[in-house]
Amino acid sequence: MPTNVERDITTTYTTVNSQNRDSGTIVTEIKEALAADQALSAAQVMHCINTVDLPTLKELCHEITALYASAQVSLCSISNVKSGQCSEDCKWCAQSRYYQTGAQSYEVKDGSQCTQEAEHCYKQGVEMFSFVASGRKQSKMELQALFNTIDTVRQNVPIRLCASLGLLSYDELVELKSYGIERYHCNLETAPSFFASLCSRHSQQDKIRCLKDARKAGLDLCSGGIIGMGESEEQRLELACALRDIEIKSIPINVLHPIAGTPLEKQAPLTKEEILRTVCIFRLINPDAHLRFAGGRALLSEDVINEAIYCGINAAIVGDLLTTLGSDIATDRARFSAHHYDLPPIPQMQVTI
Numbered sequence: 001m002p003t004n005v006e007r008d009i010t011t012t013y014t015t016v017n018s019q020n021r022d023s024g025t026i027v028t029e030i031k032e033a034l035a036a037d038q039a040l041s042a043a044q045v046m047h048c049i050n051t052v053d054l055p056t057l058k059e060l061c062h063e064i065t066a067l068y069a070s071a072q073v074s075l076c077s078i079s080n081v082k083s084g085q086c087s088e089d090c091k092w093c094a095q096s097r098y099y100q101t102g103a104q105s106y107e108v109k110d111g112s113q114c115t116q117e118a119e120h121c122y123k124q125g126v127e128m129f130s131f132v133a134s135g136r137k138q139s140k141m142e143l144q145a146l147f148n149t150i151d152t153v154r155q156n157v158p159i160r161l162c163a164s165l166g167l168l169s170y171d172e173l174v175e176l177k178s179y180g181i182e183r184y185h186c187n188l189e190t191a192p193s194f195f196a197s198l199c200s201r202h203s204q205q206d207k208i209r210c211l212k213d214a215r216k217a218g219l220d221l222c223s224g225g226i227i228g229m230g231e232s233e234e235q236r237l238e239l240a241c242a243l244r245d246i247e248i249k250s251i252p253i254n255v256l257h258p259i260a261g262t263p264l265e266k267q268a269p270l271t272k273e274e275i276l277r278t279v280c281i282f283r284l285i286n287p288d289a290h291l292r293f294a295g296g297r298a299l300l301s302e303d304v305i306n307e308a309i310y311c312g313i314n315a316a317i318v319g320d321l322l323t324t325l326g327s328d329i330a331t332d333r334a335r336f337s338a339h340h341y342d343l344p345p346i347p348q349m350q351v352t353i
């Protein structure tokens with residue numbers, strides 16, 4: 001059954017397209033709609049993407065980013081605080097117990113190890129540190145071990161804290177907040193119409209429930225997805241709209257890094273053009289969000305990274321990622337700085353003589 005967004009694309013797209021307007025008119029209409037505080041429809045964005053050439057599209061999205069998105073880059077880092085042996089079957093994931101990937105498997109890291117990691121990030125001007133644990137959700141014992149670790153970090157490093165611990169209940173999210181966690185992360189991963197092809201053991205609705213409970217518990221939200229898993233461009237647009245529907249303002253965009261042993265190990269990489277068009281789609285649909293470069297960045301050329309920043313990326317997960325290498329913090333800061341973004345300050349450390 002088509003989702004609302006699919007219906008919007010397929011029914012309205014025919015009408016919009018038949019008007020055969022030129023690229024300049026479309027660009028003007030988009031600017032006027034945003035200036036009037038009107039959200040763009042999926043059909044409008046699809047028509048724009050299919051009519052306007054890439055250089056013009058990039059300029060449009062650059063202008064929209066400058067006008068509506070934050071000039072302050074948001075940098076966060078993650079710690080894989082519990083890894084592997086996950087009961088779920090997400091086809092992209094190295095940590096599922098269904099696939100032989102050789103990914104590391106360990107229980108909850110202790111507080112001192114995470115404190116060292118968080119301190120390293122804090123000293124380099126990373127504003128938020130996120131605890132990420134594998135699994136559909138956490139057992140009572142695991143959750144208590146996670147709370148202890150989070151508490152140790154909170155007492156030792158003045159960095160803001162985020163967590164991504166699976167499909168926690170409302171009560172668990174309330175308790176998590178009491179340990180100083182400010183933001184909860186749970187990716188929608190892909191379009192509503194594609195999710196069931198990639199994961200059979202939980203639904204995207206489960207994720208939306210968790211995000212809404214996290215908001216009700218007083219937490220900020222972070223949610224995005226992975227592109228290049230076999231979805232169509234319309235489905236990337238569908239994901240961008242689904243995130244807008246639940247008012248997500250921090251959106252990680254991962255590019256699939258195919259992992260040997262997973263069902264997606266042979267997935268063909270996206271082209272440079274597909275990646276940039278996706279960033280533009282996300283920027284048009286979510287003009288004021290932080291669009292966050294996340295996993296898969298190590299596979300991209302410097303050229304693509306810079307163009308993606310130019311047309312809309314204004315945040316990043318820096319440092320190493322869950323099961324793949326990311327990029328070093330200083331390099332990412334320099335990249336954003338070259339695009340005249342404001343960066344989180346490097347804290348002045350006390351010098352002992």
Ligand code: SF4
Nearest residue numbers: 086088090093096135
């Ligand atoms: S993405 Fe999360 S829930 Fe899915 S298999 Fe990986 S760790 Fe488990």
